[in-house]
Amino acid sequence: MEQTLSLTKQKAARPSLADRLQKWLPKIVLAPTMLVTVVCIYGFMFWTFYLSLTNSRFLPSFNFAGLMQYEKLMDNDRWITSVTNLGIFGLMFMLIAIVLGVGLAILLDQNIRQEGAIRTIYLYPMALSFIVTGTAWKWILNPGLGIEKLMHDWGFTGFEFNWLVDQDMSVYTLVIAAVWQSSGFVMAMFLAGLRGIDSSIIKAAQIDGASMPAIYWKIVLPCLRPVFFSAVIITSHIAIKSFDLVTALTAGGPGYSSDLPALFMYAHSFTRGQVGLGAASAIMMLAGVLAILVPYLYSELREKKS
Incomplete structure (x- = not known):
């Protein structure tokens, strides 16, 4: 049993x-x-x-060459220009997109009429690819087709807006197109964050006599710190990997005045037969992404542990 x-x-x-x-x-x-x-x-x-540690050219090579490709990269004028352009484009794009997104989110948070329609209009550019955005803004900013020609047809013959063909200003056309595409998405992120804040906090501050600008500046926006972190991560990632927007809008020109690292990597890896140099530039781009991502993940994990 x-x-x-x-x-x-x-x-x-x-x-x-x-x-x-x-x-x-x-x-x-x-x-x-x-x-x-x-x-x-x-x-x-x-x-x-x-x-990136080999002397690869048209085809991958297994001959170890140490840091030779990185040394060549740092001596390459086009690479230095592309990194400088990335700094200008990335900082301006991130700053304007976040400031504009916060402003639009605060505006829509006031329960204005037709909020759904306005939100859809602002979000619509995000549904387009960067190729479409670049092509559209290439037409708009073309001196012979877009804004400059329109103003001339209206009688303002002294008006000039030739940034697209100006070596000193071409990189700023990338900022215009990227902000137009991404600011609506940033707005949606901050609007979701604003809707998640307890309204009793705002009402209590109003009872204490605080004005709405002071409430948003000293109470609401500090509560949105995680959203700010996310917005910085997303916009910086968009800036570092930007390739299709540059290809469609300026193709890196005039010359290579609006070149970015992603376009540099593609040109040297696939059209100039310098695979090792292109691989080194790709690793440098990866290092840029990690330099932003690792501190963010560290702060998030530290907050969860505490």
């Missing part, structure tokens, strides 16, 4: 085939995706880093 009971307990404790399948099925389903992610993202990332 006791032996029968022990055998029954062992069978009950032993998991059935259905239980085993239920346990392993999610892992089996996710395994191909995880494998593709590891190989196609992290594997190719390390492969690119290895190529």
